[in-house]
């Protein structure tokens with residue numbers, strides 16, 4: 001059954017089609033990274049500006065050399081420690097990575113995802129798969145096949161269903177092409193773990209900003225407004241918003257002092273659990289038609305740093321309250 005599906009997916013990809021597939025972080029919208037027309041279709045379907053480069057997904061670290069012209073020792077060490085896993089390495093590109101994939105940059109983003117279906121697909125396909133998150137540009141990333149269907153529906157040729165994503169936030173992106181290595185996007189692999197392997201501090205560069213000059217639009221954002229506050233202040237903020245007549249939903253580990261008249265959506269208290277539930281809960285609250293979401297800010301440690309980053313990007317440009 002799975003073999004047949006994978007064979008169909010490979011056939012679609014070879015023809016230049018689009019296949020959505022599960023990864024451990026979020027669902028990806030995949031195309032043959034070496035087929036420029038297919039890659040352009042990704043941008044069209046997502047409504048994504050062509051200047052936002054894509055991550056190329058590989059079946060294993062040995063494929064690195066085909067896509068990166070220089071693989072420094074630190075890249076080898078990180079690949080060895082965290083692949084397959086939620087880590088993306090930005091390295092100088094070879095000719096295999098076209099301008100369509102890299103947005104004209106001289107670097108390429110590479111990752112080996114840790115999901116059995118994704119790895120099966122990548123091994124069967126044999127090449128690199130360019131894949132952004134399988135949602136409309138700027139919106140909340142999909143963590144189930146149902147989310148992908150709801151966002152992109154018939155515009156995808158095939159959706160592989162691998163169940164809910166285990167990590168729930170995107171990969172950590174590490175820039176190893178510049179003089180000074182840095183985290184470009186906090187994600188599934190905690191900063192502390194990267195620093196342990198590299199044995200040096202790894203700064204977060206441009207956190208909260210999309211890495212394209214001049215663009216600061218909202219990202220990872222639900223339709224509803226989002227207010228982020230310390231856990232102890234959630235109930236007070238929610239009551240104040242409700243008093244203004246807003247339809248408010250609170251997303252937190254427990255109801256606490258929240259009045260029964262205010263909607264509550266439970267998320268796990270531990271950062272990893274919060275990360276896993278984050279996007280699905282934002283979607284659920286949107287579906288239910290709330291105007292404002294009040295969410296707690298996790299401590300900036302472990303995967304909590306990625307959750308903070310996504311909440312900040314989802315709330316920042318449209319902070320109306």
Ligand code: TXA
Pocket residue numbers: 023025026027028029052053054055086088090102105107108109111113131132133134169170171172173184185211
């Ligand atoms: O977990 C993930 O990374 C997911 C799954 C599907 O693998 N993918 C994902 O892709 O989040 P996307 O397209 O939504 O985000 C990719 C990010 C973008 O912010 C893009 O700017 C950055 O990667 N990126 C890609 N190539 C880059 C490069 N050469 N230099 C710097 N940033 C790059």
Ligand code: MG
Pocket residue numbers: 132133141
């Ligand atoms: Mg995305």
